[in-house]
Amino acid sequence: MTFFISENFKELHQFLKSTSFSRAILVGIAVTLPVLIGIQLGYFEAGLALCFGAFWSSPSDISGSFRHKKIGILVSAILVVFISFIGGYLHYETWLSLPVLGILSFGIAFLSVYGFRASLISFSGLLALVLSFSHNSKELEIYQYALLVGVGGLWYLLLAKIRHLINPKAEAEEFLSETYLLTAEFIETRGKLVGPNEESKKLQAKLQNLQSELTKNHENLREILIRSRKTTGWSNDEDKRLLIFVLLVEMLETAIANPVNYNKMDALLVKHPELVQRFQKLIFEMAFQLRMIAKAENEPNKLPQNKALITCFTKLEKEISFFGIRNETNNYEDFLMLQNLFEYQEKQFEKLKKMKWLLGNPEIDSDEFISRDVTKQFLVTQDYDPMLLVRNLSFRSAIFRHSLRLAVTLMIGYTLGNVFHFQNPYWILLTIIVIMRPSYGLTKTRSKDRIIGTLIGGAIAVGMVFLIQNPYVYAILGIVSLVIAVSMVQKNYKASATFVTLSVVFIYAILQPDVLEVIKFRILDTIVGSVLSYVAILWLWPTWEFVGIKEYIEKSVKANKDFLLKISDYYQQKGKIPTAYNLARKEAFLETSNLNSAFQRMAQEPKSKQKEIDKVYELVVLNHTFLSSLASLSTYIQYHHTTEASEQFRIATEKIERNLEKVLQCLKENNCNCLIVSSEQESSFEEKLPSFNFLDSQHLTSENEVNKRNLQEAHLVGEQLQWLFSISGKMHKLAATVKLD
Numbered sequence: 001m002t003f004f005i006s007e008n009f010k011e012l013h014q015f016l017k018s019t020s021f022s023r024a025i026l027v028g029i030a031v032t033l034p035v036l037i038g039i040q041l042g043y044f045e046a047g048l049a050l051c052f053g054a055f056w057s058s059p060s061d062i063s064g065s066f067r068h069k070k071i072g073i074l075v076s077a078i079l080v081v082f083i084s085f086i087g088g089y090l091h092y093e094t095w096l097s098l099p100v101l102g103i104l105s106f107g108i109a110f111l112s113v114y115g116f117r118a119s120l121i122s123f124s125g126l127l128a129l130v131l132s133f134s135h136n137s138k139e140l141e142i143y144q145y146a147l148l149v150g151v152g153g154l155w156y157l158l159l160a161k162i163r164h165l166i167n168p169k170a171e172a173e174e175f176l177s178e179t180y181l182l183t184a185e186f187i188e189t190r191g192k193l194v195g196p197n198e199e200s201k202k203l204q205a206k207l208q209n210l211q212s213e214l215t216k217n218h219e220n221l222r223e224i225l226i227r228s229r230k231t232t233g234w235s236n237d238e239d240k241r242l243l244i245f246v247l248l249v250e251m252l253e254t255a256i257a258n259p260v261n262y263n264k265m266d267a268l269l270v271k272h273p274e275l276v277q278r279f280q281k282l283i284f285e286m287a288f289q290l291r292m293i294a295k296a297e298n299e300p301n302k303l304p305q306n307k308a309l310i311t312c313f314t315k316l317e318k319e320i321s322f323f324g325i326r327n328e329t330n331n332y333e334d335f336l337m338l339q340n341l342f343e344y345q346e347k348q349f350e351k352l353k354k355m356k357w358l359l360g361n362p363e364i365d366s367d368e369f370i371s372r373d374v375t376k377q378f379l380v381t382q383d384y385d386p387m388l389l390v391r392n393l394s395f396r397s398a399i400f401r402h403s404l405r406l407a408v409t410l411m412i413g414y415t416l417g418n419v420f421h422f423q424n425p426y427w428i429l430l431t432i433i434v435i436m437r438p439s440y441g442l443t444k445t446r447s448k449d450r451i452i453g454t455l456i457g458g459a460i461a462v463g464m465v466f467l468i469q470n471p472y473v474y475a476i477l478g479i480v481s482l483v484i485a486v487s488m489v490q491k492n493y494k495a496s497a498t499f500v501t502l503s504v505v506f507i508y509a510i511l512q513p514d515v516l517e518v519i520k521f522r523i524l525d526t527i528v529g530s531v532l533s534y535v536a537i538l539w540l541w542p543t544w545e546f547v548g549i550k551e552y553i554e555k556s557v558k559a560n561k562d563f564l565l566k567i568s569d570y571y572q573q574k575g576k577i578p579t580a581y582n583l584a585r586k587e588a589f590l591e592t593s594n595l596n597s598a599f600q601r602m603a604q605e606p607k608s609k610q611k612e613i614d615k616v617y618e619l620v621v622l623n624h625t626f627l628s629s630l631a632s633l634s635t636y637i638q639y640h641h642t643t644e645a646s647e648q649f650r651i652a653t654e655k656i657e658r659n660l661e662k663v664l665q666c667l668k669e670n671n672c673n674c675l676i677v678s679s680e681q682e683s684s685f686e687e688k689l690p691s692f693n694f695l696d697s698q699h700l701t702s703e704n705e706v707n708k709r710n711l712q713e714a715h716l717v718g719e720q721l722q723w724l725f726s727i728s729g730k731m732h733k734l735a736a737t738v739k740l741d
Contacts, residue, residue: 015487018174018487019063019170019171019174020487020488020490020491021483021487022163022167022170023058023061023163023486023487024482024483024484024485024486024487025483026058026061026156026159026160026163027054027055027058027156027482027483027486028479028482028483028486029159030051030054030055030058030152030155030156030159031051031054031055031482032051032479034046034047034048034050034051034054034152034155035047035048035050035051038050045137045138045139045140045145046139046140046148049137049140049145049148049149049152050148050149050151050152050155051152052080052084052128052131052149052152053077053080053081053148053149053150053151053152053153053155053156054152054153054155054156054159055127055152055156056076056080056124056127056128056149056152056153057073057076057077057080057124057152057153057156057157058073058156058486059076059120059121059123059124059127060072060073060075060076060117060120060121060124061073061156061160062116062117062120063171063175063220063223063224064117064220064223064224064227065223065224065227066160066161066164066168067227068117068223068227069160070157070160070161072117072120072121073153073156073157073160074153074157075121076120076121076124076125076153077149077150077152077153077154077156077157078150078153079108079121079124079125079128080124080125080127080128080149080150080153081146081147081149081150081153082146083104083108083125083128083129083132084128084132084145084146084149085142085143085146086104086132087128087129087132087133088132088137088142088145088146089142097133097414098411098414098415101129101407101410101411101414102407102408102410102411103407104129105126105129105403105406105407105410105433106403106404106406106407107403108122108125108126108129109122109126109399109402109403109406109407110122110389110392110399110400110403111125112399112402112403113388113389113392113397113399114383114384114388123433126433127430127433128149130410130426130429130430130433131426131430133414133425133426133429169237171224172221172224172225172241173297173298175217175220175221175224176221176241176244176245176248177294177297178217178294179214179217179218179221179245179248180248180290180291180293180294181290181291181294182210182213182214182217183214183248183251183252183255183290184286184287184288184290184291184294185210185287186207186210186211186214186252186255187251187255187283187286187287187290187348188283188284188287189203189206189207189210190207190255190256190283191279191280191283191284191287192280193207194265194269194276194279194280194283194341204621208596208620208624209596209600211252211256211589211592211593211596211624212593212596212597214252215589215590215592215593216593218245218248218249218252218589219590221245222245225238225241225242225245226242240358240359243358244355244358244359247351247354247355247358248355249586250351251348251351251352252589253585253589253631253634253635254344254347254348254351254631254635255348256627256628256631257344257628257631257632257634257635257636265337265341268334268337268338272323274319275316275319275320275323275338278312278315278316278319279316279341279342279345281312282309282312282313282316282345283345285308285309285312286309286345286348286349286352288304289304289308289309289352290352292304293355293356293359296359298359300359300360303356303359303360304356306353306356309349309352313345313346313349316342317342320335320338320339320342323335323338324338324339333715336711336712336715336716337715339712340636340712340715340716343640343712344635347635347639395541398438398543398548399438401438401541401542401543402436402437402438402543404540404541405436405536405537405540405541406432406433406436406536408536408540409432409436409532409533409536409540410429410432410433412532413425413428413429413431413432413528413529413532414428414429416428416528416532417429417525417528422521422524422525422528423517423518423521424521424522424525425525427521427522427525427526427529428525428528428529428532429529430529431450431525431526431528431529431530431533432529432532432533434446434450435447435450435529435530435533436533436536436537437537438543439543439545439601440537440538440542440543440544440545440601440604440605440606440609441600441601441604441605442601443533443534443537444534444537444604445493445604446493446533447530447531447533447534448530449493449494449497450493450494450497450526450529450530451526451527451530452494452497453493453494453495453496453497453498453500453501454497454498454501454522454523454526454527455523456498456501457497457498457499457500457501457502457505458501458505458519458522458523460498460502461501461502461505461506461515461519462516462519464477464502465505465509465515465516465519471509471510474506474507474509474510475506475507475510477502477506478502478503478506478507478510479503481499481500481502481503481506482499482500482503484496484499485497485498485499485500485502485503501522501526504518504522505518505519505522538606544602544605544609545598545599545601545602545605545609546602546605546609546610546611546612546613546616548598549595549598549599549602549616550667552591552594552595552598552599553595553616553619553620553623553667554664554667554668555591555594555595556588556591556592556594556595556623557623557660557663557664557667557731558591558664559584559587559588559590559591559592560588560591560592560623560626560627560630560660561657561660561661561664562584562587562588563584563585563587563588563627563630563634564630564653564656564657564660564724565584565653565657566578566580566581566584566585567581567630567633567634567637568649568650568653569581570637571633571637571642571645571649572645572649572650574642577638585634588627588630589627592623592624592627595620595623596620596624599616599617599620602616612738612739615734615737615738616738618734619731619734619735619738622727622730622731622734623731625727626724626727626728626731629720629723629724629727630724632716632720633716633717633720636713636716636717640713642713643710643713649717649721652721652725653721655725656721656724656725656728659725659728659729659731659732660728660731662732662735663728663731663732663735666732666735666736667735
C-alpha cells in the first residue's frame, strides 16, 4: 500500500512539473486576468474578448522550437481576428447562415494540408467561427471586438515568451527524460526476448509500439535541440544535450539490432538457461540505469555507478569464454553467436558510460560537438507552397475529405440545434470540431471518451451545485477545472472532457440561476455532437486506411532499401561515417514508425474495411524485421574494424536490393506478375555469401585473436545477409499477392 501511494505521489509530482501543466497554468492566467481586470474597470466585454483571443491562440503552443510556436500563435491570432470580424455579421436566419458556415469551416479546416501545427491553427479558427454564433456584443462594435480578440492572442504570446525566458530548457529536459524512460522500457522488453518466450508475439508488438513512440520523441527533440542551436548560437549545455540525444538514438538502433538468428539462438539458449539469466540480468540492469538517469534530473551525484554493470559483464564474459573452451569444434558457431550478442551489449554500456560522463558536466573539447551544417540536415521542413492547396482539391486527399465532412456535419448540427431549440446550439458545433478527426479510429475513441467524460462531469457537477452556492467558489473551481482539462487533453482525453464539463458548468452557474438546465443541455448537446461525428466519419466520404496503407509500405521499403545501400557503401569504403548514412538511418526508422502507426489505425477500423489485413500485418512485421537486421549490420560495421568487403558481399547486397525493387514494383501495380523467388534461387544466392570454416577451440586463444575477429565478422555479416535475402524474398511473395485497391 505504501509503495502504491509512493508511486502515485511520484506520478503526481511529475505531472505538476510537466510542461503540459505549466502551459495549462499559462492558459488559465491568460483567460482569467483580462476578465477580472475588465470587471474591475467596468469593461467586462472587452476583457471577455481578450480572454477569447488568448484561449483561441493557445492551441498552437505545442512542443517544438519557440520560433515555430511564436509564428503559430501569431498566425492563429490573425486568423481569429479575421474570423471574428466575419462571424460578427453571421447573425441571420438559419437558411442564410448555413452556407456561410459551411464554406468558412471547409476553408479553415483545409489549412491542415500544411501539417500538424497548421491543423492546430485551423482548430483555433474553427473555435472562433463557432463561438461567433454565441457572442453578440452590446457594448463593442464588431471591428472593436475582432481587434481585441487579436490583442488577446498577442497577450498570450507575451505570457508564452515570459514562460520560455524563465525556463527555456524545460521542454528539452522533459522530452529527454521521457526518451530515457521509453528507451529503458524498449531495452527491457528486448531483454525479455533473449531466449524462448511464450509471449514473444505480444512482446514484439509492444516493441513496435515503443519504437513508434520513441521515433516521435526523437523528432520532437531534433526540432527543439537543433532549432534552439540555430537561434541562440553555440552553447555548452545545448550541445551536450544534443550529444546525449545522439547516444539515445544509437542506443535504440543497437537495441533494435538482432545480431543473431532468433531460431538458432533460441535452440542454443534452451540448453543453457543460465546464459539467458546472465544476459537478461545485464540488459535489465542497463534499463534500470537509464531510469535512474531520468530520475537524476541533471544532478551528477544521483547518477548510477558503473560497478553493477561491470560485475554483470565480468561474470557473463567468463561464462561465454568457458562455454567456448568446454565445447567441441562443431559448436564454435554457438560461441560466435554468444560473443556477438555480448559485444552488442558492450556497445550499449559504452554509450551509457559516455552519457553519464556528459551529464557529469565535464569540460569537453569543441571537436566533440556536431556542426550546425550537419544538424540542420536532420530537420524536416514543411512545404508551404500555395499550390499544395490546389493539389489537395481532390477526393484522393484525406484532408479534403475531412474538411468537406466537417463542414457538412457542422451545418447539420447547427440546423438540428436551431430546429429543436437547443439552449446553446453552438455546443453541438464545438463538440463536432473537437471530436472529429480525419481517421475513423481516433474519431470513434474521442466520441466515446467525450460522452463518458461529459456524463461523469455532469454527475459530479450536479452534486457540487447542490452543496455549494457561493459564486466565488464556482469561479475558483471553474478556473482550476479548466487548467486540469487543458493539461490532460493529450494524455487522457476522457478525464479532460470531464473537467471541461465541470469548468463550463461552474462558469454558467455564476451567470445563470438554473444550472441544472445548463447541465442537461450540456450532456444532450455533447451526445448529439458525438453521434453526428461518428455517423459522419462512417458515412460521409470516409477515408479508410487500406486505401493509403500501400503508400506507407512503399515509403518504408524504399527507406530501408536506401539504408541498405548506405550500409553497403560504408562497409566497402570504410572511413568516417558520412552524414548521408545517418540521414538514411533516420528515414528508415521514421518511415517504419509511420507504417506501424498506419497499421494500428487500420486495425481500429470496422472489420469490413480491414482489407487484406493478415497480409498487411505480415508485411509490416517483415519490414520491421528487415530494419532490425539492417540495424544489426549498421551497428557492427560502425563499431568494429572490418575486413575488406568481398565480391560476394557486393553480389549479395545487389540481390537483396533487387528483391526490394520488385516489392516496390508489385506495390505500385494492381496486378503484379513479378517472378516469385524460388527456393533454388535462394539456395544459389547463399552459396555466394561470405563463408567461414568452423575451427577448433585453439582459435579461442589470444594468439588467434585476429582470426577470431574475422570469423565473428564473417559469421554475423553472412547470417544477416542470408536473413535479409530471405525476408526480402518473403516480402516479394506477399507484395505479389496483396491487393489493396
